Amino acid sequence: EIVLTQSPDFQSVTPKEKVTITCRASQSIGSSLHWYQQKPDQSPKLLIKYASQSFSGVPSRFSGSGSGTDFTLTINSLEAEDAATYYCHQSSSLPQSFGQGTKLEIK
Amino acid sequence: EVQLLESGGGLVQPGGSLRLSCAASGFTFSNYAMSWVRQAPGKGLEWVSAISGSGGSTFYADSVRGRFTISRDNSKNTLSLQMNSLRAEDTAVYYCAKGYYGSGQDAFHIWGQGTMVTVSS
Secondary structure, X not given: OOOEEEEOOEEEEOXXXXXXXXXXXOOOOOOOEEEEEEOOOOOOEEEEEOOOEEOOOOOXXXXXXXXXXXXXXXXXXXXXXXXXXXEEEEOOOXXXXXXXXXXXXXX | OXXXXXXXXXXXXXXXXXXXXXXXXXXXXXXXXXXXEEEOOOOOEEEEEEEOOOOOOEEEOOOOOOOEEEEEEOOOOEEEEEEOOOOHHHOEEEEEEEEOOOOOOOOEEEEOOOEEEEEOX
8 A cells, every 4th residue: 555645744834935745655656646725624626637737727836746756746926725735645556545634824 | 517416424323334425417427437535524535435437347445345335327427335334433524536537546636525424323
């Protein structure tokens, strides 16, 4: 089973700041890594698929990079509406798995 | 518009059973594998099960294998999850999710609103 470890678990940031969230896989998953945003009492929303492919309708300030075992979600010029929990997800092998989540608080 | 709508959640006693449904619309349902993902209160996301577009292949997390059964009715555009021998640790919001490209191992680009399952005496 592939374990995904995100860091940090929590981050308090100010608007317009650049944010980087990392996701490390316990073994190589190629580029089968996806990122989601979840706000309280809402379903998760896909931001980035296959490590770096932006999903339709997602603001351009969200970007992803990485391959193999190390991946990064970057949010440029953070906005207040970006307050949420972010999850990575691997679909390379079964069972599929998610990272533990990174909660972003806006100061 | 592509939509997924779950139903069937509720309160059930430990050891009991519950059947969840997910009504799909806005896409050719039989062309896409579908998955169930759950989220315990205040916790992260956990993949539960997936089924191929034809229904011929099914996959489960170890935590539910042998207790849960995923199925689909392509004539009714409906995905189901039969949950037996429920435990307190199965308490969660259950989401159905659609893969982007159609395989069972894919990014989930459409999620339902979720249905809450509470296992408690």
